[in-house]
Amino acid sequence: MNIFDGVKFNNSFAKLSEEFYTKQKWSSFEKAHLISFNKDLAKDLGLNPELKPEELVKIFNGEIEHQNSESLAMVYAGHQFGSWVPQLGDGRGILFGQIETPQGLRDLHIKGAGKTPYSRFADGRAVLRSTIREYLCGEAMHGLRIPSSRALLMFGSNELVFRETTETGAMLVRTAKTHIRFGHFEYLKHNDKKEYLVELLDHVLAEYFPDLVDRKDKYEIFFEQTVQSTAELIANWQAVGFAHGVMNTDNMSLLGETFDFGPFGFLESYDPNFICNHSDAGGRYAFNNQPAIGLWNCQALAAALDEIIAEEKLIEALKKYQHYFYEHLIDLYRKKLGLQEKLEGDAKLIESLLTWLQNSKKDYTNFFRNLHDIHEPKNIIFEDAEGKAWSKKFKERFGLEKLSTKKAQQKMLANNPKYILRNYLAHQAIRKAEQNNFSEIEVLMKLLSQPFNEHLEYEDYAKSSPDWGKSLEISCSS
Numbered sequence: 001m002n003i004f005d006g007v008k009f010n011n012s013f014a015k016l017s018e019e020f021y022t023k024q025k026w027s028s029f030e031k032a033h034l035i036s037f038n039k040d041l042a043k044d045l046g047l048n049p050e051l052k053p054e055e056l057v058k059i060f061n062g063e064i065e066h067q068n069s070e071s072l073a074m075v076y077a078g079h080q081f082g083s084w085v086p087q088l089g090d091g092r093g094i095l096f097g098q099i100e101t102p103q104g105l106r107d108l109h110i111k112g113a114g115k116t117p118y119s120r121f122a123d124g125r126a127v128l129r130s131t132i133r134e135y136l137c138g139e140a141m142h143g144l145r146i147p148s149s150r151a152l153l154m155f156g157s158n159e160l161v162f163r164e165t166t167e168t169g170a171m172l173v174r175t176a177k178t179h180i181r182f183g184h185f186e187y188l189k190h191n192d193k194k195e196y197l198v199e200l201l202d203h204v205l206a207e208y209f210p211d212l213v214d215r216k217d218k219y220e221i222f223f224e225q226t227v228q229s230t231a232e233l234i235a236n237w238q239a240v241g242f243a244h245g246v247m248n249t250d251n252m253s254l255l256g257e258t259f260d261f262g263p264f265g266f267l268e269s270y271d272p273n274f275i276c277n278h279s280d281a282g283g284r285y286a287f288n289n290q291p292a293i294g295l296w297n298c299q300a301l302a303a304a305l306d307e308i309i310a311e312e313k314l315i316e317a318l319k320k321y322q323h324y325f326y327e328h329l330i331d332l333y334r335k336k337l338g339l340q341e342k343l344e345g346d347a348k349l350i351e352s353l354l355t356w357l358q359n360s361k362k363d364y365t366n367f368f369r370n371l372h373d374i375h376e377p378k379n380i381i382f383e384d385a386e387g388k389a390w391s392k393k394f395k396e397r398f399g400l401e402k403l404s405t406k407k408a409q410q411k412m413l414a415n416n417p418k419y420i421l422r423n424y425l426a427h428q429a430i431r432k433a434e435q436n437n438f439s440e441i442e443v444l445m446k447l448l449s450q451p452f453n454e455h456l457e458y459e460d461y462a463k464s465s466p467d468w469g470k471s472l473e474i475s476c477s478s
C-alpha cells in the first residue's frame with residue numbers, strides 16, 4: 001500500500017519557469033531513525049491513517065523514490081537584519097511536492113536535506129536541537145490558533161554536523177500553505193528578472209487567491225490582503241507573547257503563516273524589550289519591534305512590486321497596516337479579558353494593564369490564564385494600589401457587557417493558554433533526545449497541541465521557567 005494513496009499531488013510550483021528553482025534530489029542520511037510523527041497533522045492532511053511512519057522516513061530520507069515527488073530547491077533573496085542579500089534560497093531545504101488536502105494546497109518540504117546550489121559555504125544540514133525546536137513550535141502555534149507551518153515528521157541520524165560543538169543532523173518534514181516568501185519577489189525585482197514577477201504573481205493568484213484572478217485590480221487587492229495577513233499574524237504573536245527572532249524578509253511567508261523557526265522565544269515576564277535571539281545584539285527583532293518590522297517587510301515587498309502596482313495603491317495598502325494590526329490586537333485582548341462588546345476606551349484599558357504587567361514582572365501567560373479569578377469576590381490578583389485601580393476600571397467596563405460573569409470566565413479560559421513552549425521545556429526535550437529518549441517530545445506535543453485545556457498530570461509544565469531556564473541563550477546557530 002502506498003502511503004500517499006488517495007492523495008492528489010499538484011506540484012504547481014515545479015511547473016513555473018526554471019528561473020525559480022533548481023530541480024534536484026537531496027542527500028539521504030546513511031542511517032535514519034524516526035524521532036516523532038505528527039499523527040494529528042497526518043489526519044488533517046488526509047493521509048492514509050494506516051501509514052507507517054517508518055515508511056515515511058524512508059521516503060523523506062530519499063531511500064525510496066516517490067513517483068509523484070518533483071523535488072526542487074527554491075531560489076529567493078532577502079533583507080537580513082536590514083541588509084540586502086541578492087541571492088539566498090533553499091540552502092538546506094527541498095520542496096518535496098505539493099498536495100491537495102481538505103484545507104487546500106499544502107507544500108511538503110524537507111529541511112536539513114543537504115547541499116543545494118544555494119547553500120553558499122554551509123553544509124546543508126540542520127542539527128537535531130533546532131529541528132526539535134521547529135517541530136514543537138509549529139504545533140504550539142497551531143494549538144494557539146495562529147497560522148503556522150507545521151511538521152509532519154522528524155527523523156535523526158548519526159551524521160555529524162559541526163556548529164559551535166559537534167552535533168548530529170536531523171531532517172524535518174514540514175507543511176505550509178506555501179514556501180513563497182517576500183524574498184522571492186525581491187529576488188526577481190532586484191536581479192533584473194522583472195519579466196518573471198508577473199509569472200510568479202499570476203501563479204500565486206491562481207493557487208491562493210482564485211477569487212481575484214478575473215479582477216482588473218487583482219494585484220493591488222492581493223498586495224493589500226498580504227499587508228493585512230502580515231499585520232494580523234504579528235498581532236497574534238504579540239497577544240501570545242511570541243518573539244520570532246529572525247524576521248528577515250526571506251523568513252516572511254507570503255500567506256501570513258509563522259515560518260522558519262529559529263531562535264524564537266515566548267515571553268516569561270512581560271518585558272516588551274525582550275530579545276530572544278542571542279545574536280541580535282541591537283534588538284532589531286526585539287518583541288516590541290515586531291509590529292514595525294512587519295511593516296518594514298511589507299514595504300520591502302512593495303518595493304519589489306512597484307512596477308506592477310501603482311505607487312499610490314501600494315502606499316494606500318501600507319497605510320492600512322497599522323489599522324489592521326491594532327484592530328486585530330485589540331480584538332485578541334478583548335477575548336483574553338472575556339469581553340465581547342467593542343467599546344471606545346478598550347485600547348486604553350488594555351494599555352494600562354500592560355503597563356502594570358510590565359512593572360509587576362508577573363509571568364505573562366500565567367497572569368492571563370488566572371485572570372478569570374477577577375470575577376471571584378476574594379481574588380488576590382491585584383494587591384497594589386495601581387492594580388486595584390485597574391481592577392476597578394475593568395469591573396466598570398465589564399458592567400457594560402451582556403455576558404454573564406460565568407460566560408466571561410469561560411471565554412477567558414478559552415483564549416488564554418495554559419501551556420506555551422518555554423525555552424527550558426524545549427531544552428529538556430532536546431537533552432533527552434540527544435540520549436535517544438524521545439518521550440519528552442511526545443509529552444510536549446500533547447500539551448502544546450491543546451494549550452487551552454487542563455492537563456492535570458502536567459501542572460508543572462505550566463509553571464514559569466526555573467531561573468536556569470530563563471537565562472538560556474538561543475542563537476541563530478541551527
Ligand code: AMP
Nearest residue numbers: 088089090091092119122123124125260
Ligand atoms: P535562516 O536564517 O535559517 O532563515 O537561513 C538563511 C539562509 O541561509 C537560507 O537561505 C538558508 O537556506 C541558508 N542556510 C541556513 N543554514 C544553512 C546550512 N546549514 N546549510 C546551507 N544553507 C543554510
Ligand code: MG
Nearest residue numbers: 250251259260
Ligand atoms: Mg529562513
